[in-house]
Amino acid sequence: MLTSPDGKHRPELERIEAALLDRNPRRTLLYLRESPEASRYLMDLAAGTCELSHEALDTRIIQAGGTQGSTLAIDYFRAVLVSASILPLRDENLARLERWVALKNDAIADPDDRRLVTAFARWDRIAKIRRRARGKPITLATANIAQGQIAKAITFLTWLKTQNETLATCRQPIIDLWLTSDAHQGNYGVQPFVVWAVRSKFASGISVPHRPRRTFQAGSTPVNAGQPPVGFSTTSPSRPATASPVLWSCSTDRSPRGSAASPRPT
Known part of the structure; x- marks a missing residue:
């Protein structure tokens, strides 16, 4: 695999060969046999037509359409x-988010929508994540939240076309219609995109309120439903519980407080 087409073995690739074989030779052979994408990448490395970098591996995944098989194969090699x-250590959760954005953008047909999603994802969501992380790796939950918000923005732009609207022509009644529609789960998740669009002058006169909180009305089930009221026994629903447990004196030769003294033996 790591021999160039002219039959020469490149010394700079010896570390890659050693890393693959030292890890688990049998698994490496199965991995190369079952993963055409990984095998092709190794042959390109040997031929000198592909560089050895995280960016080159990401490009391979994007070119393969981000399928699960290609992603797992390249990530294992990485x-x-x-x-x-x-290869240097990097923030994989952030890198996967950026790669996911690139794949999503490639699937957007409308060039205007593609530019909007690219700007929102890169200069708002990802930029804010980088500022908050301050150079530290981000969590998977953080990446998933941003991914959901970007996906909701794509869904919203697609839905606007069904209403014969664009982001520039969208007005508040259209937003209200979106929020009350049963066809979209998590409608309020589009709020970060709308806030960014208005702030960036891509839209005007529209807003998405915060998701309303659930409130309990009078007569609703209380939080401690099913628990007995204070002062009642759990053994009998209609019988009051006994008084507080009898307090005993610290001295062992005294009887319990509140009760008659026990006769002492003579």
């Missing part, structure tokens, strides 16, 4: 190279 210090 993990081997990182563990062998051949």
Whole structure:
């Protein structure tokens, strides 16, 4: 795999070969046999037509359409190279988010929508995540939240076309119609996109309120429903509980407080 087409073995690739075989030779052979994308990448490395970098691996995944098989194969190869210090350690959750954005953008047909989604994802969501992270790796939950907000923005732009509207022509009644529609789950998730669009002058006169909180009306089930009221026994629903437990004196030769003294033996 790591031999160039002219039959020469490139010395700079010896570390890659050692990393793959030292990890688990049998698994490596199965991995290369079952993953055409990984095998093709190794042959390109040997031929010198592909660079060894995180960006090159990400490009391979995007070119393969981000399928689960190609992603797992390339990510396994990446993990081997990182563990062998051949590739530098990086924030994988953030990198996967950026790669997901690139795949989503490629699937958007409308060029105007593609530019809007790219700007919102790159300069608002991802930029804010980087500022808050301050150089530290982000959590998977953080990446998932941003991914959901970007996906909701794409869905909203697509829905506007069914209403013969664009983001520039959208007005508040259209927003209200979106929020009351049963066809979209998590309608309020579009709020970050709308706020950004208005602030960036891509839209005007529209807003999405915060998701309303659930409130309990009079007569609703209380929080401690099913629990007995204070002062009643759990053994009999109609019988009051006994008084507080009898307090005993610290001295052992005294009887319980509130009760008659026990006769002492003579």
